[in-house]
Amino acid sequence: MIKKRSAFSKITEILLVALTFVTHWLIFYFVIVTACKTTGEAAQLTLKLPGEWDLFENIAFIFQYQHHALLKAFKNSAVITVGSVLFLVFTSSATALIMQRRSGLLSRASNKLIVAGLIVPASVIPTYWMLNMLHVANTLFGLCLVEVATMFPFAVMLYKGYISSVPREIDEAAVIDGCGPIALYTKIIFPLIKPITATVVILRSVLIYNDFQNPQYYMSGSSTQTVQLFVYSLKSAWTTDYGHLFTAAIVVSLPLILLYIFLNQKILEGMTAGSVKG
Structure with a gap:
């Protein structure tokens, strides 16, 4: 047998x-x-x-194509990815800390809104209208706001699950020693959640860097072109040089491949560290 x-x-x-x-x-x-x-x-x-x-x-x-447009696209993608991830990490971790440590009506309502954010799809026209009202439409900063809003619910859920494994006694001891809310978050809690922060940074960086939909919807012009839009620009309705197209796809993918090779262990550590309490 x-x-x-x-x-x-x-x-x-x-x-x-x-x-x-x-x-x-x-x-x-x-x-x-x-x-x-x-x-x-x-x-x-x-x-x-x-x-x-x-x-x-x-x-x-491909590096000489359209007056070195690929280098500009790499710069734009780097700015969008780094800016979005930094803003996402601090806002989502702080939100998750408050939601996990408090159990009032506001916290429960916020939790329902976060879950709704995972389910309800975003609408393009109202989003663009809001960006236009804020005078950040067709800018890298405006796209960063869109990326953060898109990734925010999932990041909050990850942080909330991990923070639940951090004993509340640590908070109480820090408050007794004179820590205020900001010091408690920056000096006590945030250093303890580095594993899940690494996971959020890696996973969200991959998604933001690879994002084609949001830059296509909310950006226009070669000055704000990302690497994904650059690859798309190599394909035309009449003729396509697949040698150039696939070469661009490989070059654009190299940063993410290197990121995963060197940091894949951090992803596993962050995803599993918060699953066991005690």
């Missing part, structure tokens, strides 16, 4: 690995191989190795 289960496990494992290869690694192979091809070969969209390796020429082209 044990041997049959063992054989079944091995067969299942082989099938899952094969499925992963087809659905993931084969796609990576196709993108990388196509990025190395010339315009004519790339247009065939085949899995064959390139007859002439043209990767470095493709890289040089």
Whole structure:
């Protein structure tokens, strides 16, 4: 009986690995191989190795495209990602601390609003109207506000779950020692929630950096173009150079790949640290 289960496990494992290869690694192979091809070969969209390796020429082209628009797009994406994540971390962690430590009517109502924020989709026209009223439409700061508002409910729920594992006695001891609300948050609580902060920073950075929808809706013009919009600009309605398109996709993805390689352990630590109390 044990041997049959063992054989079944091995067969299942082989099938899952094969499925992963087809659905993931084969796609990576196709993108990388196509990025190395010339315009004519790339247009065939085949899995064959390139007859002439043209990767470095493709890289040089996308960096020179539209007067170095990719560098401007990288700068815009970096500003939006860093600014949004910093604002998100401090606002969502402070909100989660108040909601978790208080149990009044306002806290319960706030919790329902946060849950509603996870479910109810945002509306584009009212959002753009509000940005226009605040005079931040079509600006990097305005897009940062949209990104923070979009990510805020999920970040609050993560922080709230983690803060629940921090004993209330720590708060009481800090207050007795003379800590005010701001000092309690900045000097006591915030250092204790570093693992979940790392998780929020990494996960939200990936989503904001990869966001195509919000920049497409709320930004216009090459001066505010993000990396995702830059990749999209390489595709036209009539002709598309898939070698250049896939090369741009690889170059744009490199920062996130490096981020995940070096910090993936932090994601696991943050997601599991708050699940066990005591």
